[in-house]
Amino acid sequence: xxxxxxxxxxxxxxxxxxxxxxxxxxxxxxxxxxxxxxxxxxxxxxxxxxxxxxxxxxxxxxxxxxxxxxxxxxxxxxxxxxxxxxxxxxxxxxxxxxxxxxxxxxxxxxxxxxxxxxxxxxxxxxxxxxxxxxxxxxxxxxxxxxxxxxxxxxxxxxxx
Numbered sequence: 506x507x508x509x510x511x512x513x514x515x516x517x518x519x520x521x522x523x524x525x526x527x528x529x530x531x532x533x534x535x536x537x538x539x540x541x542x543x544x545x546x547x548x549x550x551x552x553x554x555x556x557x558x559x560x561x562x563x564x565x566x567x568x569x570x571x572x573x574x575x576x577x578x579x580x581x582x583x584x585x586x587x588x589x590x591x592x593x594x595x596x597x598x599x600x601x602x603x604x605x606x607x608x609x610x611x612x613x614x615x616x617x618x619x620x621x622x623x624x625x626x627x628x629x630x631x632x633x634x635x636x637x638x639x640x641x642x643x644x645x646x647x648x649x650x651x652x653x654x655x656x657x658x659x660x661x662x663x664x665x
Contacts, residue, residue: 509574509606513581516611517569525552525559533610540600540616541623541642542649550653551614553663557656562587579604589627591648596626 512531519527529552538551546554559565569583585598598618605613624636624645635641657663 509576509579509604510572512606512609512611513572513574513579513602513604514569517567517581517583520555520559521567523559523562523565525556528555528559531611532614533607533612535607536610536612536614538614538616541618541620542646543653544646546653549657549663553657553660554653556660556663557653561590564588574604574606577606579606592628594627594629596623598623598626 516528516531519525519531532552534548536548536551538546538554543554565585565587567583567585569581572581573579580601580603583600583602585596585600587596588594589596599622600616600618603613603615603617604611620642621632621636624632624641626632628636628641632641
């Protein structure tokens, strides 16, 4: 079994290189991923999301710190710097990731970040004024979910 600390480091090192296949190799077949935008993605949905984000993030840079793991669970902090494609605005997202492991792989991955802070950077004044509301959160989730569905349709390796 790969050391859980090294597994987390491997995942984010691949992410820094936009190596989505390497990221996917860290995930268990039955992985479940959630964050404030993408909720309860299972298996291929989670793998496709990282593929989509890695190839879409032209100026994406990732840093990560504070890796802690005990073999069953783990966590780390990571930062993403990128231009949000829909608005052209610069974003610096600060994320705390939590993991559960099974059979030497990540089986649960939950990212937490301040959605209101993110929406202010990504969406501008509307995100700053309404980023706390369920309306904006729902619209962002729906758009992201539709983008993921379209991506998966265009990439047959993710369709059953």
